[in-house]
Amino acid sequence: MSEQVYQQQSSCSSNCSSCSSNCSSRKPSKEDLLAPMNQYSRVKKVIGIVSGKGGVGKSTVTSYLTVLMNRMGYKTAVLDADITGPSIPKAFGIHKKAEANELGILPAITKNGIEVMSVNLLLEDEETPVVWRGPVIAQTVKQFWSDVVWGDVDFLFVDMPPGTGDVPLTVFQSLPLDGIIIVTSPQELVSMIVSKAVNMANAMDIKTLGFIENYSYLECHNCKEKISVFGESHIDEISAKFGVPVLAKMPINPEIAKTMDAGKAEELQGDWLDKAAKTLAKLLPVEAKVAKNKKKIAVTTDENHNVFQHFGHCETFTIFELEGNSLISKATLKNTGSGHVATVDLLKEMGVDVVICGGIGSAAMGLLMDEDILVIPGMQGDIEVAVASFLDGASKPSTEANCNHHDHHDHHDHHDHHDHHDHKDGEHKCGGCSCGSCH
Structure with a gap:
């Protein structure tokens, strides 16, 4: 030595x-x-949903808690860390594959704005089994945190696999958990299993926020008597033992399973988890929900840093994120979409509120308006000046297209259409706009 x-x-x-x-x-x-958070993400609270054993309805609890917090006005998301048994996409009726660009992987978005990332969104066939070893699965979970563009999220719920193995350990160590919720069922054996989960969390210095007992009882439709199908509950004893509150006792209800199996988690109605959602909001207060004066502006951009003059052919957007008139971030977004619908979907997934562009046709204008995205058409020159003009109020949103040429694109080959217009000095005029980029 x-x-x-x-x-x-x-x-x-x-x-x-x-x-x-x-x-x-x-x-x-x-x-x-801790794994690094994606640079384009701002996740405020991370909650792990844990179970000591499988088959207790953990994913159902995760899905419905996410829905309830979303209804309360919070921006919510689900990271499906149950890699070998992913069920979150099915609960929300998501079958579309996840997409990616140079910023990272884009999560799927439900009709009410909940973001979802699961391994099932990356597989060619969602019924393909994930036969991976533990280290590969653990690395995938970390990639879902680091590589996914979550954007602004108030509460991100992590649906963990059951037990106390590699993946729960990876989540506890690699993600900045603000706490966990343990989902259980009434069987007497569960007392020992729940104790293991609580002790693991304590050993990792992770706070257990509460217990949720699923399949707690079956309520008779006629007399409303609560029948303990799986025996008497022991959750209150466990609660007293560890000093952890019981957040909910969910019934055996065929409508819950039916709604989840149909992919309609956002349509489920019931007060079973209302207390749990309100408790989370109280225990983990979010200082400010996504600010109303925060916005993202997408500007069509050419190679000279000027406003590109043809929305339908734009290959690059510059995304300005502002709070009030203060710039928070600026990023380049490659348009990976093919056609107006794909382009608008991409802008929607990025959370864009405003589009600044040159010429735009009525079809694209209508799609953007359907997504409540404001459009400032007819802009020219430096993109920074264009954004400043909008912020100063000099440039106003419009609902009228300024390039009718776009509407003909579906009826003609683009080059054939040019033969019907006059060209002068390489400049193409169509439908009242002068857009040299149109061809």
């Missing part, structure tokens, strides 16, 4: 947090193990 190493060990206080030495005894801090 060298004298230097001997001196380091002999003077070691065992407190690595206050020591600058880089010795073999140093233990990584909790922060050292």
Whole structure:
């Protein structure tokens, strides 16, 4: 042993947090193990939904809690970490594959704006089994955190696989969990299983926010008597043992399973988890929901940093994110869509509120209006100046297309259509706009 190493060990206080030495005894801090958040994401609260065993309805609880928090006005999302048994997309009726661009992987978005990422959204066939070893599965979970463009999210729920194996350990170590909720059922055996889950969370310094008991009872339609199908509940005893509150006792209700199986989680109605949702909002207050004065502006951009003059052929958008008139971020977005519908879907997924462009046809204008995206057409020159003009109020949104040429595109080949117009000095005039980029 060298004298230097001997001196380091002999003077070691065992407190690595206050020591600058880089010795073999140093233990990584909790922060050292965290996976980096995607740079285009701002997730405020992360909640793990845990179960000690499978078959207790954990994914159902995850889905409905996400829906309830969304109804309360929060921006919510689900990271499906149950890689080998993903069921979140089915609960929300999502079958479309996830897309990606240079910013990262884009989550699927439900009709009410809930973001979802699951391995099923990446498979060619959603019924294909995921036969992966533990380290690969764990790495996938970290990639869902680091590579997915979540954007602004108030509450992100992580649907974990059952048990206390590799993936729950990875989530506990790699994601900045604000707490977990443990889902259980009434069987007596569950007391031991729940204890394991709580003790694991305690060992990882993760707060257990509460218990939710599923399949707690069956209510008679006639007399309203509550029948304990799986035996008497022990959740209150476990609650007292660990000092963790019971957030809900959910019944056996065929309508819940029917609605989830039909992919209509957002249509489910019931007050079973209302207390749980309100408790989460109280325990984990979000300082401010997505600010009303926060907006994203997409500007069609050419190679000279000017406003590109043909929305339908735009290959690059510059995304300005502002709070009030203060710039928060600016990013380049490659248009990976093919056609107006795909382009508008991409802008919607990025959370764009305003589009600044040159010429735009009525078809594209209508699609943007359907998504409540404001359009400032007819702009020219430097994109920074164009954005400033909009913010100053000099440029106003419009609902009228300014390039009728776009409407003919569906009826003619684009080059054939040019033969019906006059060309002068390489400039093409169509439908009242002068857009040299149209051809």
